[in-house]
Amino acid sequence: MTSHTHDTIIVGAGFSGIGTAIKLAESGIDDFVIVERADRVGGTWRDNTYPGAACDIPSLLYSYSFAKNPDWSRAYSPAGEICAHIEAMIDDFDLRRRIRFGVEVNGLSFDEAAGIWTVETTAGTHLRARTVVLASGPLTDHKFPDIRGLDTYTGHKIHSARWDHDYDFTGKRVAVIGTGASAVQIVPELVKQAGYVKVFQRTPGWVVPRMDVATPAAAKALFAHVPAAQELARQVLFWGHEVTATALVWDTPLTGLVSRLGKAHLRRQVADPWLRRQLTPDFTPGCKRMLISNDYYPALQKDNCKLIDWPIATISPVGIRTSDGIEHHLDAIVFATGYDVHLSGPPFPVTGLGGRVLAEEWAGGAQAYKSIQAHGYPNLFMMTGPNSGPGHNSLLVYSEGQIDYAVTAIGTIVRDNLRYLDVRADVQQRHNAALQRRLRKTTWMSGCSSWYLTADGFNASMYPGFATQYLRQMRDFRFGDYTAVARDARATALSSA
Numbered sequence: 001m002t003s004h005t006h007d008t009i010i011v012g013a014g015f016s017g018i019g020t021a022i023k024l025a026e027s028g029i030d031d032f033v034i035v036e037r038a039d040r041v042g043g044t045w046r047d048n049t050y051p052g053a054a055c056d057i058p059s060l061l062y063s064y065s066f067a068k069n070p071d072w073s074r075a076y077s078p079a080g081e082i083c084a085h086i087e088a089m090i091d092d093f094d095l096r097r098r099i100r101f102g103v104e105v106n107g108l109s110f111d112e113a114a115g116i117w118t119v120e121t122t123a124g125t126h127l128r129a130r131t132v133v134l135a136s137g138p139l140t141d142h143k144f145p146d147i148r149g150l151d152t153y154t155g156h157k158i159h160s161a162r163w164d165h166d167y168d169f170t171g172k173r174v175a176v177i178g179t180g181a182s183a184v185q186i187v188p189e190l191v192k193q194a195g196y197v198k199v200f201q202r203t204p205g206w207v208v209p210r211m212d213v214a215t216p217a218a219a220k221a222l223f224a225h226v227p228a229a230q231e232l233a234r235q236v237l238f239w240g241h242e243v244t245a246t247a248l249v250w251d252t253p254l255t256g257l258v259s260r261l262g263k264a265h266l267r268r269q270v271a272d273p274w275l276r277r278q279l280t281p282d283f284t285p286g287c288k289r290m291l292i293s294n295d296y297y298p299a300l301q302k303d304n305c306k307l308i309d310w311p312i313a314t315i316s317p318v319g320i321r322t323s324d325g326i327e328h329h330l331d332a333i334v335f336a337t338g339y340d341v342h343l344s345g346p347p348f349p350v351t352g353l354g355g356r357v358l359a360e361e362w363a364g365g366a367q368a369y370k371s372i373q374a375h376g377y378p379n380l381f382m383m384t385g386p387n388s389g390p391g392h393n394s395l396l397v398y399s400e401g402q403i404d405y406a407v408t409a410i411g412t413i414v415r416d417n418l419r420y421l422d423v424r425a426d427v428q429q430r431h432n433a434a435l436q437r438r439l440r441k442t443t444w445m446s447g448c449s450s451w452y453l454t455a456d457g458f459n460a461s462m463y464p465g466f467a468t469q470y471l472r473q474m475r476d477f478r479f480g481d482y483t484a485v486a487r488d489a490r491a492t493a494l495s496s497a
Helices: 015-026 079-092 183-193 217-225 227-248 253-269 273-278 296-300 395-415 425-439 467-475
Strands: 005-011 032-036 099-101 105-111 116-121 126-134 156-159 173-177 196-200 305-308 312-316 319-322 327-329 332-335 380-382 418-423 482-486 493-495
Touching: 005 015, 005 116, 005 395, 015 032, 015 079, 015 395, 032 126, 126 395, 173 183, 173 319, 183 196, 183 296, 196 319, 217 227, 227 253, 227 467, 253 296, 296 305, 380 395, 395 418, 395 467, 418 425
Parallel strands: 005 032, 005 126, 032 099, 126 380, 156 332, 173 196, 173 332, 196 305
Antiparallel strands: 105 116, 116 126, 312 319, 319 327, 418 482, 482 493
């Protein structure tokens, strides 16, 4: 017996998956399901529950324009509140009935003759759909970093993306490895609880002040009763962040202003000249992710906290041994670094036309068309795909553009009864050649090492431009950029030029 073939299967019930479902239903496409490996929605905001977890984009901008929340408690809301907003979205738009929890995907394969994707799960079941939306995100799978001796450590190991809330830090000697976006939120909270905290820094980052305040009750009431007021506030934030692209995406005179702001923040908060020197970055602002914090520097100066900038030589059974020969005895190590960033495709095989395998084709660097589709993998849409990362604005602004593009294409496939819609190889090649030319002029390619780049320095992550430019390209769905094949037996080519 043949299983039902859905119009669309969405993989992942985070922001991207839920947003896609909302817009699909709004467009009249009703036959879709969302598969989610966890037991509830939320994606990265469900998984990251470490102390101090919060967004570093203002809450008013970290939401969809079609699903605003007038009741954010703060300018930068904590992770739990963001997760609650996603839960509210699925209830407000009646999506819970469409989600299949506990379903983990471990393979996708396309049947060219039928124009059908088969979604294989770890339970051995198979789902079928004419189109698939990959909305699992690039930072969904955590991993401990590859440090010598890791498996010999006999103390307690905690990853920031899988926080152990049962562990009591009171009086404990704790190490934090990493000084990125998660670490600057975790360290201030840990120093309040632990007996002693040692922060192991490989590279200092640029830290700027966090303008975080509680949302006044009057503002919440205004946003609830006058939605246009919230939209105006959102637009002000959007355009403010757009301006920062001229300082963070490209090295301009404004980049120097950001550098001076970061150094002024450091001088204001750190009195000791040697500690300031340890915390001063040696790379261009924007080359790595900017850090936003008011309490990270003060935390490092607490009596029970110490910054260690000697490289880690090995992890030993009792702690961490640094290259200066000192062994730091520890009760617990917190890893605030180490994600399995999927720069070569999803963490499962994706097989397209003629048996081609996405991970093999992307081994030297991921490439897609407008970040959302790859030649040879028709009817497959990737949320937060290659070169869609923002360096200055809200990821959800970019995601909204991707969602609208995917819904337009899916609607074309379903309503025109197409077997498949495959982006042309020459179109994809020209698109990526232009992208890489533009990327060479950005701060991300200015010499620092970051997770944005592959091991050989290829940038498959970031979009080299303004959010407005990205949204403009996503509004421009060109049927002529695709080879479209009808569903009849003759496989009539509707377009290939």
